[in-house]
Amino acid sequence: MTDPLPFDVAPWSIGLSGLDESELAHRESVFALSNGHVGWRGTLDEGDPHGITGSYLNGVFERHPMPYAEAGYGYPSSGESVINVPNGKVIRLFVDDEPFDVRRGEVHRHEQRLDFRDGTLHREVEWTSPAGRRIRVTSTRLVSLSHRPVAAVRYVVEAVDGPATMTLQSELVANEALPEVHPDDRVKEVLDEPLAACGAFVLGTSATLVHETYESGQRIAVAMDHTVSAPGRAIVETEVSDHLARTTISARLEAGERLEVVKHVGHEWSATLDPQALRDRADAAVDEARRAGWAGLTAGQRERLDAFWTCADVEIEGSPRLQQAVRFALFHVFQSAARLEVRSVPGKGLTGAGYEGHTFWDFEGFVLPVLTSTAPEAARQALMWRHATLDHARERARQLKLAGAAFAWRTIDGRESSGYWPASTVAFHVNADIAAAVLHYVRATGDDAFLRDVGVELLAETARLWMALGRWDDDGRFHLDGVTGPDEYTAVVDDNVFTNLMAGQNLEFAAAAARRHADRARDLGVTGDEIDAWERAAGAVAIPFDERRGVHAQSAGFTDHARWAFERTTADQYPLQAHFPYFDLYRKQVVKQADLTLAMFFAPDAFTPEQKAANFGYYEQLTVRDSSLSAAVQAVVAAEVGHLDLAADYLAEAATLDLDDLHDNTDEGMHMASLAGIWTALTCGFGGMRDSDAGVRFAPRLPPQLTRIAFGIKLAGHTLRLEVRPDATTYRLSDGPPVTVHHFGEPVELEAGHPLTLPTPPLPDAGPRPTQPKHRAPRPFAEALRA
């Protein structure tokens, strides 16, 4: 780990003073803005210097060939990669013909600040040009939460110490270079300048660029217009060419005078609309933004965020950095999904091109539960997206000679984009993770219409997949052979406990849903025999248990294998996959990321407390956390089995993973699932929250480092907030009918307006703190979250 960036600590924002070219890409990810439709990385207004420029529209990608040294049946022949759409962030400034460039002249002050309640990225710079003219630039950028296609920048430049002519070049720039997402030349070639011009238009001072991709069949329109306020006359001119639109704004300022420009940018894309229709929509978005005005846009941000925070805010006492980190994380998760409209959240959100912009299982597994509890409409939109990809998933299942639907392991539009089947195609658990997300959503919202219209089909088609995959053995158990669970250092195994339990849950829930909505199920061709078979299999999934060692085997035979030689592995040999061949990782006991431990979190009732404690201790010794998906899960289970201090350390790791760039790849974008995991570690870890058909269960306990946590969740549209203190927890239901929850196993009825405070039972002795592989213990909480 290099030195972490010196972000300041504040309760509702995160700021950074100074500027160092080597850290730009990291900063740009942290300061990225999005609304789930548009994503703008936190680049400087003037575009240069930059780390990784990035302007994304959710769902826009280019299709590229997938190269194989040795191809095989069912290998996808093409893959998908997120591409840059025309960049509307750019506002270049010339001061008396000197370009404003932080690498030249003198920077007196440089500060960027992301505000979690305003939903803006604010920047202040004081700079003296090489010719000696001092200016002050203040820019505020937003990606609108209230107007889906809109992003905007308010840019103010002030002549500080004398007169100057200020010339702004505000641009839309197409075909900006992408970071290398794939080393293959053919892929690079396809992704180099992926946009072909369809038209470039000027209307008054507005400009619009329309492009299309060569292979993926998508069209993109980006439009801009400006509102200019100058003390005297300002000249405004707009020109366009195929890949550049430029509005030049020029004004003479006296000392102390300011030029203010508000840039409105509209973004639309479509796989079906013709260029003219698409252009009209982008232009309409700009018009709408201009009508709303800067005040309207910023009010819209505040309004949407206030509504979000009212329920979702997590208050922390005992660690200001953790307080900031959890709000920062919730802000990123929320903005990644605020205006999804039947699209998914990529692994990196819209904050970078990492993972080629793909969505993985951890969206449903880690991000969706947070949205379900705090912004359920966004969760519904994302599940609608999965449902919209059902035809691709059915086609994939057919190709694999299975039944039902096999959802893509990594994708943008729903088609499989994985090139290494042992860690993708056979990681069938993604299907059960989607089913579980449906279950959580329906439990939290009571949205029975969704269950009928969307859920039953998702559940039935995934249930059919499991039935085609599984086999009954003479032992009377239902087995799933040759699959890969969450742990990517163990692949193509039989009876992965996580997969089997999740498949069982999927089958059980599918049967219940099909019985509840029998008409809908019948329309989908689900027979009574089929439902019976689902139930039988659900009740009989094989769960390997190693009697000799007294722990569950992560998969059949896992605990018999040689243990990884952790003592001989040096700190710089992590992540292991970069230094050892897969085959050696696969055949030994070494765990990349929580797998059996995740099973204990996602299927809590399948294990006794004693099994949980024994399993956790056993797998802690094997888990190296080479994946960002692990720490939060380990925090949750550590807390459940009573290792609150260890849980706090894991929480701290999740909380600092992107801010401190622990995996050295935050440059490529924020880790959405890990950000979501911070919330999860707090609510499901220290809050002990688990959902169930009989109501949400809580078992709140604070770690020694914290004196108070408060958090809220949405239940059937109403807000339940918990305030956890060391000795007791207070439950507050905002409104609506009474609900039953469980406090340490005891059912409790909560009424709106009647807070209930319940004591925390004493913590049973959890035994000695579990140990981790050499070099892989988490940093202590106090060290990671030092103020």
Added chain:
Amino acid sequence: MTDPLPFDVAPWSIGLSGLDESELAHRESVFALSNGHVGWRGTLDEGDPHGITGSYLNGVFERHPMPYAEAGYGYPSSGESVINVPNGKVIRLFVDDEPFDVRRGEVHRHEQRLDFRDGTLHREVEWTSPAGRRIRVTSTRLVSLSHRPVAAVRYVVEAVDGPATMTLQSELVANEALPEVHPDDRVKEVLDEPLAACGAFVLGTSATLVHETYESGQRIAVAMDHTVSAPGRAIVETEVSDHLARTTISARLEAGERLEVVKHVGHEWSATLDPQALRDRADAAVDEARRAGWAGLTAGQRERLDAFWTCADVEIEGSPRLQQAVRFALFHVFQSAARLEVRSVPGKGLTGAGYEGHTFWDFEGFVLPVLTSTAPEAARQALMWRHATLDHARERARQLKLAGAAFAWRTIDGRESSGYWPASTVAFHVNADIAAAVLHYVRATGDDAFLRDVGVELLAETARLWMALGRWDDDGRFHLDGVTGPDEYTAVVDDNVFTNLMAGQNLEFAAAAARRHADRARDLGVTGDEIDAWERAAGAVAIPFDERRGVHAQSAGFTDHARWAFERTTADQYPLQAHFPYFDLYRKQVVKQADLTLAMFFAPDAFTPEQKAANFGYYEQLTVRDSSLSAAVQAVVAAEVGHLDLAADYLAEAATLDLDDLHDNTDEGMHMASLAGIWTALTCGFGGMRDSDAGVRFAPRLPPQLTRIAFGIKLAGHTLRLEVRPDATTYRLSDGPPVTVHHFGEPVELEAGHPLTLPTPPLPDAGPRPTQPKHRAPRPFAEALRA
């Protein structure tokens, strides 16, 4: 299968009358000539039409990038592909300016014939040109067994029915197109015109082209000169350019007169020699060939082949086609290796570019035993080649974080060229197969110097690999986890029986060799403790046995898995790998090629007769023979367990695999291991031959279809021939000291000049004939080998 080519049936040759453009590539493979250094496909002299042109030098390849959709640690970044060297076969003919082209004019007769004793490819054509001139062309081609760099063509054209001017263009053609060996564009680009010109020379009438490859750092020189006999004056002119050398020979013939040209071609390559030195060598080869003359070259062929056939010939009574097929096979195997000189035999020999010209484990596993028994010097040369690649193998082991040497799964120069690790890197058994080849060679030859100088190092380094790969468990057994055995439909498994037994044999033999040559072992750093550890592990390898089913599990847990749905699999879904994903093949009981059955052949003493019978019956039901390596092995074990009729059917399949193009890919070259398997099925199957430290064991028994088999093997330089009849076998030792062999388990001492005839014991009842998966039973012998 399309209609097989109508090859004629003859005891010592194979011929084909007529010509059909659609079958050219198949014919070219069957009629390919080689000496292990040079390989010439059986294309027509005039070059066109052709199926797949091909002129190879053993060891010449180009290096190309290996593309991966998702790369991983230890994946080879580049691969190797055989390329065409300048083609010296081409002799174009013009008859009064009309090109001789079998697609034009009228072909009255066209015959090609490969002669197994002459070592020549003979061709006769009678043709009338579109202008009405009738000619007779007789060409004989050879790749010299006595002069390593030399190939030659005697080309005779006769004016049949009137005077004509005959003009021959005899050429060397560089950069001829290769068939597509890899679908990736980057690979194709590298392999398109892979030769750069280094020089083109004329000296008198001779011509020499020198080229070099762009990436692999090899230089190639090919030279030619001609001996011309014409009734009158012949004009001979030679010209060269970068990629073409042409000698034009023109003569006027009256009706009945002939023009005879002998073309001598010399081939050399080197990774170190400069162009001039290489040119000199190629020129010297041509001079040498001219001095030997056509008579000398053909005498050399006959002499070498007579020597070979004296020991190696297999006589068959009862099936003329089988008689031809076995000699054809032995001829191909012998010529592929006759002049190896520290190189290997690729999977397709030098008969085509299939498998990119790579050598695999089946060379040591299938081809080397035949050479060891019939041409032991060739076997020695091939083992020297493996030894010469030890540094690459050590480097690979280091890269894989193992010890000793990890030999390449597929390679030309010893570097790993595999792109799919589950079916290559972890198929570690290749190392034990190499060790076994050393064992067989030493047993058959008694070549103790080889064992000391070459064998000990090969054995010790492979033994070290096994020790690094294995683990001791509490059960006191030595386990090998996460490997792939011969069956490529089952991958990355624990304790593959074949691998474990072969590894045990490797360790045991390494220990014995190290004790025998203690000085040499010490020089290699082998310690006494190390040898002890090898012996302990050798005696303790885990051998999974399924008590419930009473059979060995091919690998741990194999017999617990679901059985492939053979009943639902249609005939056109074979080979399965082209229609089903790997993961589904891997997790089910379905066997591509003999694996446990191969273990029973290669480690015969590890199984009781009852186990062999039970195992064979069990695995017959699962084995689909999607690999050409399977039928011969199944023949051997079927014969051993008493199913002689089934063994005969499998032998027939091996015997017709290339002649009838059963796998629809003989176009790309002959399957060397399958050809070798014909011999193996006869000698080890019906001869019951197995080697051992206590002498060779035989258990000869004829199938009902045959009345007599005779075959010979080399033992310590002397020839032992067996003549097997239904009721008895006669053993004849040519010369040398007495040897002990075993006849049906009884030791017998054989003396030179004293044939011994021993009776065949009655065949115990083998029970009902084992069954195969639907659609996958072998054709009956009588149908496959109908005359």
